[in-house]
Amino acid sequence: MECLKMALSALTRNKVRASLTMLGIIVGVGAVIAMIGIGEGSKRATLALIQNMGSNMLTIFPGAPGTHSHHGPQAMGSAAILKDDDALLIHEELADSSIHAATPQVSTTRPVVYQNRSYISQLQGTGPEFLQIRGWELEQGRFFTEREVRGLAKVCVIGKTVQANLFPDGEDPVDLTIRIGDLPFRIVGVLERKGAGMWGDQDDLLVSPYTTVMRKVMGRDTIQRILVSAHEGEAALAEIEIISLLRQHLKVATQDPEPFQIRKQDDVMKIQSEQAGILTALLAVAASISLVVGGIGISNIMLVSVTERTREIGIRRALGATQRSILWQFLTEAVVLATLGGLLGVALALVTIAILQKVQVPVAVETWAVMLGIGFSCGVGVISGFLPALKAANLKVIDALRYE
Secondary structure: OHHHHHHHHHHHHOHHHHHHHHHHHHHHHHHHHHHHHHHHHHHHHHHHHHHHOOOOEEEEEEOOOOOEEOOEEOOOOOOOOOOHHHHHHHHHHHOOOOEEEEEEEEEEEEEEEEOOEEEEEEEEEEOOOHHHHHOOOEEEEOOOOHHHHHOOOOEEEEOHHHHHHHOOOOOOOOOOEEEEOOEEEEEEEEEOOOOEEOOEEOOOEEEEEHHHHHHHHOOOOOOOEEEEEEOOOOHHHHHHHHHHHHHHHOOOOOOOOOOEEEEEHHHHHHHHHHHHHHHHHHHHHHHHHHHHHHHHHHHHHHHHHHHHOHHHHHHHHHOOOOHHHHHHHHHHHHHHHHHHHHHHHHHHHHHHHHHHHHOOOOOOOOHHHHHHHHHHHHHHHHHHHHHHHHHHHOOOHHHHHHOO
16 A cells, blocks of 8 residues: 555656556557457447348358359359259258248349339349248238249339338338339338348348249249258258258269258358457457557656656665565556556547447447456556566665765
8 A cells, every 4th residue: 555655646746747658558458448349349240230131041052162164163053953842842841850941032133113213123032931031020011922922923022222212202112013124013012121231231122922033034944042941059950951851852972062052141150250350359459559559658657767766765775665665666656557547548448439339330348358458558567667666676775875
């Protein structure tokens, strides 16, 4: 307590110098906490976007990695291998084991016209299981039925972005007819707002029976992908069972690779989480450089302080102070200086994070980052103050008393 009182007294005698010395620590700690908060906030936002696209969803694409055709490398989903009855087979065989639902899917981009308004959007062809697989709800109307899928009905459900562009005056779009390409489609429902996703605005789409889109719009008889929703925690099992089932159904030889690919949302989340962790670490390392600079500043100021107070040290030693007490005195000053800077840095970080949250930047306050910042600042104080304190403790009494 005596060392602490002396440290506070010494710092208050030189307020400006102490404030400038702490500035490096304040900025360093604030930057570390803020950068970690930005990294973690971005990670959470990214994972939320992925989860928002469909819980436990698997996507099956035709074509193996590295597959080539006479036109060159094939894009994922471009091979004409999967058919719509493959999705039905998966659902029938695995519904009691690992999956909830499966549906074929095709997609294309087409101009959408209503009266004198036109808008280009993504048209997705899928089955009635789409809502369950994607975890989506309807805001208005209904979804199309299995009967409409079999009958190649020209009906569609639109997203909120499409509604906003085609019906800017707030007109109820349900039961109105729009033109997609050259074909008239009747709107039967409006999807609730989903927001941004990994690949853009999720609400910028129209959903129609895959049979209609596949045959009447795109002029093809094969699907581009199969969407599957697995039971909670059963995505890995579903992947294994789907691979086994499709290899058998497509009569793939044992030694041959699968002519399809499966992408799990869990895998995407894992990759994104790892990338976000690396980014957070890099941001924290970059921000911690200012902490090192702050530590050098503290060490420099403490050396100056020892030189200025050489006679004071000599008098204390002459009156009976031990080398240990002198060491603790100056070491405590350095630690107090760094700790105060760390606490002010935490306050700066919290203010910065609050401002970023106000402007809708994904950022989070991490308790462990706050503790890390304070602990790191204390460590910087000990390391930067040790050599000056040791120098003060090793001063000879006679030389210190004679110092001018």
